[in-house]
Amino acid sequence: MTQDELKAMVARAALDHVPHGEVVGVGTGSTVNKFIDELGCIKDRIVGVVSSSDASTARLKALGISVFDCNEVGEIAVYIDGADEIDGQGHMIKGGGAALTREKIVAAQSRRFVCIADESKRVDKLGKFPLPVEVIPMAAQRIARQFAALGGQAALRAKDGQPVITDNGQHLLDVRGLSIDDPLAFESAVNQWPGVVTVGVFAHQKARVCLLGRPDGVRTLTFG
Ligand code: 5RP
Numbered sequence: 527m528t529q530d531e532l533k534a535m536v537a538r539a540a541l542d543h544v545p546h547g548e549v550v551g552v553g554t555g556s557t558v559n560k561f562i563d564e565l566g567c568i569k570d571r572i573v574g575v576v577s578s579s580d581a582s583t584a585r586l587k588a589l590g591i592s593v594f595d596c597n598e599v600g601e602i603a604v605y606i607d608g609a610d611e612i613d614g615q616g617h618m619i620k621g622g623g624a625a626l627t628r629e630k631i632v633a634a635q636s637r638r639f640v641c642i643a644d645e646s647k648r649v650d651k652l653g654k655f656p657l658p659v660e661v662i663p664m665a666a667q668r669i670a671r672q673f674a675a676l677g678g679q680a681a682l683r684a685k686d687g688q689p690v691i692t693d694n695g696q697h698l699l700d701v702r703g704l705s706i707d708d709p710l711a712f713e714s715a716v717n718q719w720p721g722v723v724t725v726g727v728f729a730h731q732k733a734r735v736c737l738l739g740r741p742d743g744v745r746t747l748t749f750g
Pocket residue numbers: 553554555556557558607608609610619620621622623624625626629
């Protein structure tokens with residue numbers, strides 16, 4: 527089974543976690559794109575969605591799904607999103623698709639985070655995937671030095687020789703070489719650094735459920 531097929535399988539399985547008559551939080555990425563396509567088939571059963579990126583919003587709207595702003599809705603029943611890494615407690619690294627800030631905002635407004643991922647994302651310890659950090663551009667070099675002091679090598683995310691600009695108009699650092707022993711403490715600490723918009727560790731907004739795609743089927747992991 528290909529990685530793409532595993533993603534399609536968990537995207538389909540996620541429909542069982544979509545409550546009828548509610549607003550659903552929708553993440554970003556290739557796995558979520560498959561979930562959005564599935565959601566299009568049951569769009570009449572939900573009130574609409576809150577989206578975590580311009581890319582997801584465009585795809586949702588193209589399918590005729592109503593997209594609300596976070597400020598237009600109260601608590602969101604469920605947030606469904608992918609991950610770059612997920613550990614045995616439901617802590618994640620996210621932001622490979624540059625949408626980490628809005629993803630964390632929608633996750634914080636949601637009762638339950640359901641992570642959809644293929645089995646390659648399951649790790650014992652976070653940190654092998656380069657950690658995405660959204661930063662205010664004028665602070666990028668200082669923040670990179672702060673990561674260097676922790677043993678990390680930070681690089682500005684760029685495309686075609688230009689810095690990638692997030693949906694919020696900011697830059698991204700990708701930090702290699704970190705070993706994140708205590709995700710909660712790490713997230714809290716980096717959040718305090720001036721100029722950090724969002725760090726891609728999702729420990730305070732961790733997954734409650736992970737639908738993990740494996741060749742023998744979808745395994746449901748639950749976290750306390
Ligand atoms: C986007 C994300 C994605 O959830 C993460 O990068 C996983 O993406 P994919 O489903 O394409 O593997 O955090 O910012």
